[in-house]
Amino acid sequence: MNNQKSCFGFTLIELLVAMALSLIIVGVVFTLFSSTNKLNEADTGRVYTNQNLRTSLDLIANDLRQAGEGISGSYPISGVDFNSTNKTLTIRRNFSANVTVGGADVIVPNLPICQSLSSTITTIIVVRPTSSTTICPFNSASGTVPDILKPWIAYLSSNSSSPxxxxxxxxxxxxxxxxxxxxxTPTPTPLTGNSTVTVSGQSNTTASFAMGNSVLLPIDERVYSVDSSGILQLSVNGGPQQAIAYGIQNLSFDAIGVNSSGVTNHYSNFIITDPWSNLQSMTVTIQGSGGTGTQVNRTYATTIYPRNVIQSQ
Structure with missing residues (x-):
C-alpha cells in the first residue's frame, strides 16, 4: 500500500499564463475606461465651446440689430465701428431713454455748440448768457437752470454722476x-456767464467744430473687445469691462456696402464716419474654445442685416 500523499498546485507555466491573462483583462478595462473618459471630456469640451461661442455671438447679433437706432438722418453717423485686426466692435445708438425732470419724463436733447473748438477739448459752451446769437440757446429766466440742460443734469445724476x-x-x-x-455746469442767472459741459476721453483731436454747424449728441454705446488672454469683454457706456466669454482666438467682421452707383464694397474695418447708410449686411465670425474639458476649437458666423440703416438714408 502506497502511503505517499498526492500534492496538487500550479506549475510555473500555469502561473505565467494566468498573470498574462490578468494583465490583458486589466489592460482592456483600462483602455475602455480611458476611451470613455476621453469621449466624456470631448463631449464636455464641445458643449462648453458651443455655449461659449453661440452665447457670445447671439449677444453681439442682438446688439447689432439695434445699431444706429434713433440716430437722425441729419447726422450721418455710423451705428458701428469695427476693426478685425484689433478684434474690437463698437455699437452705438441714440440715447433714447427718458429721464425725469420736474416730475415729467423727457428725452435728453442734442446740444448745439456755442463756440468754435479744435485740438484737445475739455470744456464746451452750450448756453450763452444773452440772446446775442440766434445759433445758441440763451438763458432767458433769471435764477433758473436753462431748460435744455435739465435733462442732461438728470441723465448724469441717474448714472451716479459717472461719465x-x-x-x-x-x-x-x-x-x-x-x-x-x-x-x-449751468449758469442760472443771465448776463453772468456761459453754461458749459465738461468732457474727457476725446477720441479724435484733429477734428474741428464750428459754432452753428456742430452738435453734442447723447449716445448709448457698447464696446466689445478681445484682450491678449482671449477674454471677450463688454463695456457699456464707458463702464468697466465685463468678461462674457473665454478662449476666444479671433473676432472678425465683414460688412457689405453698396454705394449710390451700385458698386459693392467689403469692409473688414469701419469707422464712425464711414458710409453707414450704404451697409447691406454684416457678418461676424468668432473662433475659440470652451475653456472646459478637452479644448475643442470651433468657428461660428452669423450675418446681420442692420434694420436701422434705412432711417439714415
Missing part, C-alpha cells in the same frame, strides 16, 4: 469725435 458717452459732430465736415461728458 456718460456723447458724440461731437460737425454737420459741415461730417467729422465726429467721441467724448465722455463728466459734468454739466
Amino acid at each position: 456718460v458717452p456723447a458724440l461731437l459732430y460737425n454737420t459741415s465736415s461730417k467729422l465726429a469725435t467721441r467724448v465722455n461728458v463728466t459734468a454739466v
